[in-house]
Amino acid sequence: MKEEIKAYDNVLALIGNTPLLKLSKVTSNLEGNFYAKVEAFNPGHSAKDRIALYIIEEAERRGILKPGDTIIETTSGNTGFSIAMVSIIKGYECILAVSSKSSKDKIDMLRAMGAKVYLCPAHVSADDERSYYSVAKRLHEETKGSIYINQYFNELNIEAHYKTTGPEIWEQTNGKITHLVACSGTGGTISGTAKFLKEMNPDIKVLGVDAYGSILKKYHETREFDSNEIYPYRIEGLGKNLIPTATDFDAIDKFMKVSDEESAHTAREISRVEGLFVGYTSGAALQAVRQYAEEGEFTKDSNVVIIFPDHGSRYMSKVYSDEWMNDQGFFDSVNIEANQKVEV
Ligand code: PMP
Numbered sequence: 469m470k471e472e473i474k475a476y477d478n479v480l481a482l483i484g485n486t487p488l489l490k491l492s493k494v495t496s497n498l499e500g501n502f503y504a505k506v507e508a509f510n511p512g513h514s515a516k517d518r519i520a521l522y523i524i525e526e527a528e529r530r531g532i533l534k535p536g537d538t539i540i541e542t543t544s545g546n547t548g549f550s551i552a553m554v555s556i557i558k559g560y561e562c563i564l565a566v567s568s569k570s571s572k573d574k575i576d577m578l579r580a581m582g583a584k585v586y587l588c589p590a591h592v593s594a595d596d597e598r599s600y601y602s603v604a605k606r607l608h609e610e611t612k613g614s615i616y617i618n619q620y621f622n623e624l625n626i627e628a629h630y631k632t633t634g635p636e637i638w639e640q641t642n643g644k645i646t647h648l649v650a651c652s653g654t655g656g657t658i659s660g661t662a663k664f665l666k667e668m669n670p671d672i673k674v675l676g677v678d679a680y681g682s683i684l685k686k687y688h689e690t691r692e693f694d695s696n697e698i699y700p701y702r703i704e705g706l707g708k709n710l711i712p713t714a715t716d717f718d719a720i721d722k723f724m725k726v727s728d729e730e731s732a733h734t735a736r737e738i739s740r741v742e743g744l745f746v747g748y749t750s751g752a753a754l755q756a757v758r759q760y761a762e763e764g765e766f767t768k769d770s771n772v773v774i775i776f777p778d779h780g781s782r783y784m785s786k787v788y789s790d791e792w793m794n795d796q797g798f799f800d801s802v803n804i805e806a807n808q809k810v811e812v
Contacts (some may be wrong), residue, residue: 473691478557482511483521484632488640488773493741494754498761500770502648505637508779512550515633515657515777519619520550522628524558527615535559538614540607542566542600545574546705546778549618552581563607564612565600570704571786593698594710620712625656626663627654633657634664637773643668648765649757650775651677651749652684652723653705655715657775662719675765676723677749677756679731682707684715685723702728702786704794705777706749724756729798730786731755735780739788745780748787753777 476482486509495502507515527533538561548564555562562583566575569590578585586607588600596602608616619625637645648665650658662674678685680702686694698709703726704738735751738744753774766772786792793799 479511479553480521480557483517484510485636486510488637489744490796491742491754491774494738495757498758499768500761500766500772502757503641504750504774504776505633505640506746507775507777510550512546513779513781514546514550514747515629515775516546516550517553519625519628519656520547520554520617522631523617523619523622523624524551524554524560526627527622528558532615533560533798534613536613537561538563538611540565540604540611540614541617541619542604545570545782547617548578548583548585549574549581549688551617552578552583556582557626563611565603567600571783572784572798574782577782615735616685619656619707620654620710620714622714625654625714626660626716629657629660630664631660633775634661637661637697638665641771641773644771645669645672645773646770647673647675647772648775649675649677649753649760649772651706651753651777652715652720653708653749654712655684655717659714659716659719661775663716666719673765674719674721675756675760676720677706678723678725678754679703679707679752680725680727682725683711684708684781685725686745687711688717688720688723691717703731703748703752705747706731706752719771722760724759726752726755726759728796729756729801732793732796732798733734734758735783735787738776744776746776747778747780748783749774749778750776751787785791 489504491502510517540563542565551627552562563581567590588603592599594601652658665672681699681700686697716726731752734755738746
């Protein structure tokens with residue numbers, strides 16, 4: 469009899485079913501049990517693989533996409549990489565309108581994955597014709613046989629996490645999860661995961677993470693758009709300067725804002741202390757957990773699942789560059805451990 473060969477058909481079969489990792493050292497001084505859902509284990513190294521695959525396959529199911537068609541998106545990098553990856557396997561063209569705030573690593577990676585990249589200025593309003601939203605919309609109108617993923621305003625973004633991330637966490641924790649902590653950008657991850665988990669157990673608390681300089685927390689509390697909340701910040705993929713419809717604000721119990729500086733140091737600490745090489749927003753998520761803990765959010769019986777959205781390799785020229793950290797003034801603080809400060 470022929471030996472069975474255990475192999476996956478292609479990279480798309482590796483999307484999802486990411487591991488849940490018990491955190492020990494970085495949370496050792498906190499009350500409760502803490503677990504990271506490590507989305508860097510997706511083949512595209514981020515949670516965005518899930519939505520790219522789900523949205524594209526949904527368009528196929530609906531008969532909207534045919535071979536050779538074009539997929540267009542605005543992206544800070546991760547979603548673009550995932551769409552480019554899915555496009556390669558499925559035979560689509562991939563066009564990406566990318567914010568100039570994105571790291572050079574990310575942009576080079578998109579090009580390496582065969583995507584056509586349009587760089588757009590980061591600090592213009594969404595309705596400015598140069599914004600990546602306007603550019604993507606225009607390209608969609610001009611390109612025959614194209615779809616626009618529009619992740620900030622696409623309900624399927626929520627659905628992808630409702631169908632995958634939520635059930636995985638429920639199963640991995642054997643239904644014992646008490647708190648979900650997740651960053652919010654488009655809001656798809658937190659909203660879809662929360663929706664599923666709350667259907668299973670409405671007592672699960674959903675704690676959002678937002679950035680200083682973003683509108684989300686204030687909007688959640690007041691349902692009003694306060695433009696005073698908006699100013700430039702460094703963390704990529706977290707928070708927003710508009711209200712995405714891919715965020716279900718009712719599914720989120722609270723938001724916590726985190727700073728660029730503390731999030732950067734916390735990301736570096738996770739890598740150095742847990743041996744898990746994570747991206748900037750994973751640092752933001754753990755930083756938020758620490759701030760939530762300070763507010764007495766957890767008890768010793770809490771089972772807290774923290775979503776770590778992507779991999780550290782995407783931030784070599786930023787968070788993991790001592791020069792960049794120094795340029796931001798992130799080494800100026802007196803509280804930083806000696807081994808974090810490196811001469812540059
Ligand atoms: N972290 C990173 C690195 C991201 O790119 C994103 C997506 N913008 C998020 C977190 C937030 O995920 P979501 O868009 O699902 O809210």
